[in-house]
Amino acid sequence: MRAIDPSETPAPAPAPARHLYLASRLSGEGDDDLSRLLADLPRLGQLTVGEASVEPVSVNLWAGRDVVAEMHYDAHHNVFAQCRGSKRFVLAPPAAALPLRLYPEAHPQNRHTQLHIDASGAAEEGETLEGGPLAASEAVLPVPLPLTRT
Amino acid sequence: MLQPGEVLYLPPYVFHRVGGGEELSLSVNVFSESVEHLAAGRMAAVGLPPSVQPAAGLAAGTRTRLLACWLRHVIFAAVAPEEWAVGGPAQAATVAAAFLSPQVRACSKEPQLPA
Numbered sequence: 029m030r031a032i033d034p035s036e037t038p039a040p041a042p043a044p045a046r047h048l049y050l051a052s053r054l055s056g057e058g059d060d061d062l063s064r065l066l067a068d069l070p071r072l073g074q075l076t077v078g079e080a081s082v083e084p085v086s087v088n089l090w091a092g093r094d095v096v097a098e099m100h101y102d103a104h105h106n107v108f109a110q111c112r113g114s115k116r117f118v119l120a121p122p123a124a125a126l127p128l129r130l131y132p133e134a135h136p137q138n139r140h141t142q143l144h145i146d147a148s149g150a151a152e153e154g155e156t157l158e159g160g161p162l163a164a165s166e167a168v169l170p171v172p173l174p175l176t177r178t
Numbered sequence: 179m180l181q182p183g184e185v186l187y188l189p190p191y192v193f194h195r196v197g198g199g200e201e202l203s204l205s206v207n208v209f210s211e212s213v214e215h216l217a218a219g220r221m222a223a224v225g226l227p228p229s230v231q232p233a234a235g236l237a238a239g240t241r242t243r244l245l246a247c248w249l250r251h252v253i254f255a256a257v258a259p260e261e262w263a264v265g266g267p268a269q270a271a272t273v274a275a276a277f278l279s280p281q282v283r284a285c286s287k288e289p290q291l292p293a
Contacts, residue, residue: 069206075185077210085209093202099195103215106188106207110180113203117180120193128193147197162193 053086065089077105099128099162100140118149120162127158180205190214220255224248246285253277 066072066087076084085104099118120128128141144152149162180186188194190212227248236244250271254262258273271278 072206072208075206075208077187077208077212082210085211087208088206090205090207091203092198094200095198095203097194097196099193101191101193102188102209103190103212103218104209105190105212106209107185108180108188108207109185109205110182111204111206112182113201114182114199115180115203115205116197116199117186118195118197119188122191122193124193141193145195147195149195 053088075107075109077107098140099143099145101125102139116147118145118147118162120149124162217256220259221252224251224255242281243285246282249282250278250285253282 072087073084076082093113099120101122128145129143131137131140131142143155143157145157145162146152151157191214227244250267253274254267254270257277258270261273262270271283275283
């Protein structure tokens with residue numbers, strides 16, 4: 029298994045083994061273990077955005093404890109299903125790009141903010157986030173599983 | 179807070195910070211292609227304009243028009259690529275009118291560069 033995006037995998041902190049984190053692309057080719065995992069999720073195709081014929085760009089598995097993916101954007105539609113445990117999302121609109129002071133495009137951390145945003149959406153002391161703390165995830169209504177295609 | 183059995187849809191370019199708790203978290207996500215991502219790729223493929231540095235010997239007005247024309251190309255690539263390819267600038271400009279500032283709209287043809 030390989031990490032799909034090094035920039036979203038937490039730095040290998042001197043942490044106990046329970047802080048393992050797995051970010052794996054399930055839709056990769058030629059990995060039988062991953063193919064078997066995919067077979068356990070027969071309705072995953074319903075999470076694809078677009079026409080019925082559209083193939084997903086990637087299908088990913090995220091597993092770990094006490095891990096944070098720092099504030100960033102993805103250019104693709106992202107349908108994210110929580111299977112076990114919980115995750116807190118802090119969201120901000122695309123218009124927050126300037127206040128968030130992103131890394132330059134050529135930087136390995138591109139698409140990510142250079143600020144240190146905490147779980148409440150506030151920037152670290154000493155950093156300025158124009159417009160104040162970002163919207164909390166509670167503003168978004170989650171869709172209950174199972175999904176049905178109409 | 180996203181709980182087991184819940185699904186969150188994040189549109190393209192929406193910022194998100196995702197934090198897990200002490201409890202083991204398992205989640206699955208699907209990324210799908212977006213028109214926004216495709217448009218960004220076309221915009222990035224538009225070549226940079228010729229040097230607009232004063233050292234290039236261009237008059238200030240020419241530099242401004244060069245930048246305006248380049249911006250037109252970027253906007254057309256984003257919102258009217260088919261019209262741009264088939265009907266040229268005039269047809270693309272009609273489609274992209276809402277995205278063009280008056281200054282950019284007025285830049286109808288590429289400025290002549292000194293040899």
